[in-house]
Amino acid sequence: MNKEDLIVVGGAGGFIGGALVRYFKNKGFSRIRAIDKKPLPYWYQKTPGVENLCLDLSFRANCEKVCEGAVEVYNLAADMGGMGFIERFRVECLRSVLINTHMIEAAYRAGAERYFFSSSACAYNVELQKDPNVRALKESDAYPAMAERGYGWEKLVSEMFCQEYWAERRLKTFIARFHNVYGPWGTWDGGREKAPAAICRKVIEAKDSGDHAIEIWGDGHQTRSFMYIDDCLKGIDAITHCDELIATPVNLGSSELISINDLVSVAEQIGGVSLERTYNLEAPQGVAGRNSDNTFIKQVLGWEPSITIREGLMPTYQWIEQQFRDRQAGKKTVEDLP
Numbered sequence: 431m432n433k434e435d436l437i438v439v440g441g442a443g444g445f446i447g448g449a450l451v452r453y454f455k456n457k458g459f460s461r462i463r464a465i466d467k468k469p470l471p472y473w474y475q476k477t478p479g480v481e482n483l484c485l486d487l488s489f490r491a492n493c494e495k496v497c498e499g500a501v502e503v504y505n506l507a508a509d510m511g512g513m514g515f516i517e518r519f520r521v522e523c524l525r526s527v528l529i530n531t532h533m534i535e536a537a538y539r540a541g542a543e544r545y546f547f548s549s550s551a552c553a554y555n556v557e558l559q560k561d562p563n564v565r566a567l568k569e570s571d572a573y574p575a576m577a578e579r580g581y582g583w584e585k586l587v588s589e590m591f592c593q594e595y596w597a598e599r600r601l602k603t604f605i606a607r608f609h610n611v612y613g614p615w616g617t618w619d620g621g622r623e624k625a626p627a628a629i630c631r632k633v634i635e636a637k638d639s640g641d642h643a644i645e646i647w648g649d650g651h652q653t654r655s656f657m658y659i660d661d662c663l664k665g666i667d668a669i670t671h672c673d674e675l676i677a678t679p680v681n682l683g684s685s686e687l688i689s690i691n692d693l694v695s696v697a698e699q700i701g702g703v704s705l706e707r708t709y710n711l712e713a714p715q716g717v718a719g720r721n722s723d724n725t726f727i728k729q730v731l732g733w734e735p736s737i738t739i740r741e742g743l744m745p746t747y748q749w750i751e752q753q754f755r756d757r758q759a760g761k762k763t764v765e766d767l768p
């Protein structure tokens with residue numbers, strides 16, 4: 431790619447899209463178009479020198495407008511959140527299919543060279559995820575399909591669009607199945623936040639209030655792997671520029687499995703506190719266990735995400751703590767803007 435080639439990033443007002451824009455800017459790309467339906471003051475990050483557009487990408491005309499002249503299109507726009515969101519708002523999650531169908535068609539018509547789609551581990555067959563002592567999920571485990579209702583099925587269908595646009599129309603598409611991404615500049619309160627951010631916030635709140643208690647969703651034995659944002663960005667870049675991976679879904683996740691109880695312990699250690707735990711068995715908790723089998727990505731790229739949860743949770747905790755203090759001081763935070 432030339433540094434003057436136009437890069438288009440959908441969902442750039444969100445966590446991963448916002449970080450990806452900054453990543454490309456730091457790599458020296460001079461023409462980046464960032465789009466999100468959220469009004470600009472609500473974007474988590476705004477990188478200077480970037481064309482920022484507030485547009486709803488579920489409309490075809492908007493997708494056509496933003497893809498004009500694009501050399502590479504990265505589509506990270508989706509109506510999504512943690513388990514609390516995707517279990518309650520399946521219609522919203524399914525409606526992201528509008529974004530994904532219009533964006534890929536617009537990228538194709540604009541003659542884009544590469545199209546990246548952010549899929550999810552929620553596309554995997556839920557029947558394989560009923561035991562916390564999981565066998566890590568490999569790419570072929572998505573079929574026979576029994577994805578997470580709503581969100582996971584939408585991802586699976588949109589993956590298929592990517593595969594058929596390559597098969598029939600020769601648009602180079604790239605599909606990463608993200609496994610739980612976390613880090614600074616993500617949502618940390620309000621209902622869409624995911625486990626690492628929610629747990630950091632709860633530890634910070636408990637310390638602050640002096641009420642040394644924490645409510646954990648589920649029995650705490652559920653297991654997951656969590657990928658730090660820097661690994662995610664590196665992976666998106668590497669996947670999108672590897673022709674061996676055209677139209678081929680690939681896991682992009684950490685293979686370090688951890689239970690929610692242990693994740694709480696890591697956050698407690700960072701916060702220097704020990705909390706009384708209660709378990710809310712009625713709360714959304716998703717599948718019992720999930721991990722990323724990284725055999726394929728290692729084989730193709732010779733790389734896998736490697737930042738440990740201890741390394742990644744520290745800056746995440748510190749950033750959320752600062753957000754929490756800013757809110758207490760009456761300053762605006764990413765959750766309260768504008």
Ligand code: NAD
Binds near residue numbers: 444466468486548
């Ligand atoms: P996010 O919610 O922070 O960002 C998504 C952004 O898309 C939001 O800013 C939202 O306003 C925007 N958006 C929603 N509908 C839109 C529309 N119609 N037009 C324009 N913008 C719209 O989420 P994220 O964590 O940054 O996730 C990015 C992508 O990665 C999503 O596709 C998500 O499904 C996928 N993913 C994320 C994770 C994770 O752990 N964060 C895991 C698996 C997959």
